[in-house]
Amino acid sequence: MAKIGFIGMGNMGYAMLKGALAAFSPSDIIFSSPDREKCERISSETCVRFAESNAECGNNAKYIVLAVKPQMYPTVLKNIVNVVTEESVIISIAPGITIASIKNALGSNIRVVRAMPNTPALIGEGMTGVSYNMTDFSFDERDVIDKFFNSFGKVVYVDEKLMDGIVCASGSSPAYVYMFIEAMADSVVKYGIKRDDAYKLVAQTVLGSAKMVLESGEHPAVLKDKVCSPGGTTIQAVSALEENGFRNALIKATDACYDKCTSIK
Template sequence: MVIGFIGLGNMARALIGGILKEKAVAPEDITGSAATAETRRRMEADFGIRTSESNAQIAAEADILFLAVKPQYLPVVLEDIRNAVTERTLIVSVAAGKTTKWLSEAFPGPVKIVRCMPNTPALVGEGCAAVCRNENVTEEELGLVLRLIGSCCGMAELVPEQLMDTAGGVNGSSPAFVFLFIEALADAGVKGGLPRAQSYRFAAQTVLGAARLMLESGKTPGELKDMVCSPGGTTIEGVETLEKNAFRGAVMQAVGAAIEKSKKL
């Protein structure tokens, strides 16, 4: 099986790293194209994969073809590869906002298309990916993609295509919101006298641990929050301040804005 990547940026790097870590295929069975020679040289040196400047060549060789480029570059890429893919090629797009219907219309015949919305924590194997497919993708092929992406990213789950923009808002954009929260926690620690580096570590580990506690305990966020909030204690005082400043409403609005932007892409 040959796995091809058009675009060799951060997300492709995360996926390739995960595929090789899981030994899904050998390095020589992964190919990729990128706009710059420097990117191609770096990926060859780091992972031992084969690269080309030709998108069409990568598409023609691949059994599974990842379109790992930003949405605005997709029209050019699709024009490059429209006659290079075949009915057997399984295309996996990680571009936000572009539906399977929109993608399939770029090709002269029937194509198999899976959409995937991963996030940047995939770079450390702790990501989350939402996945959907068109009618030409079989259950077996879908299972293969879910296992492949799940092993690379950390988690992959199927969602209806009409909810892909919503899933992208919740998992695709939200790492930036979490980083803002970590930065704010750390700033508060610095204000209180902690060294900057230590404050970052405390804040980041707390967010990591809280997320793992929720996933592994099976408890809801509300239940876990109540476990921390002692009557008349420090934490409930902080929770009240967050509520007064519309913390939850601000987060919901931020995710909503990301969803709306995705729909317009």
């Protein structure tokens, strides 16, 4: 019997599986997907075996990761309702799907961890928000849960009522960062910088700036001010960003993301 089972092998499921292999052996993992060709390809690449069905996957793992879209949850929960037990640990990564709704479908005695990872998990730099009732789990189980999420990045533990905000902060926001990198690269390609160089220049700057926030302990505004010399080029650019609604656009994007999360049933 495997330790961790992934039901679903889309972008997020694959990213987590790849990350988990840094901390767990291939024999500790099993996965299922309706795409047989994908199953064979991923199994060949990772040496992780695949199950023939969601029920088989759920029956052969203690920690069952539901790595499918929210609209697929009713079907997947029906697939596994007869194989999960009170010893099982369900890990849900779908936005808008509450712990209570999963318990309602699988049984009140089923233990559920709700999480929101992001796709940088693929390279071990994911950010995951996690919520669960720790008193329902043994110390060993909590160690496995912590080991699993830390295997592909960083983790913050939050109250479940904050999970929709986690989707906004880190679950969906990589897309905005990629858009920023693309737009910044476009903006300097027009001045003659080669596109490959432009992406490298901007992406490394984003990486370095993020590390400055995480490792310096200084407020982002303080770090921004250190780049903005009086009367200089940077403050002129910052002024243009403010004039064109840079902050407001991000806040509105977050509001739209949050509204979508809260509308999912």
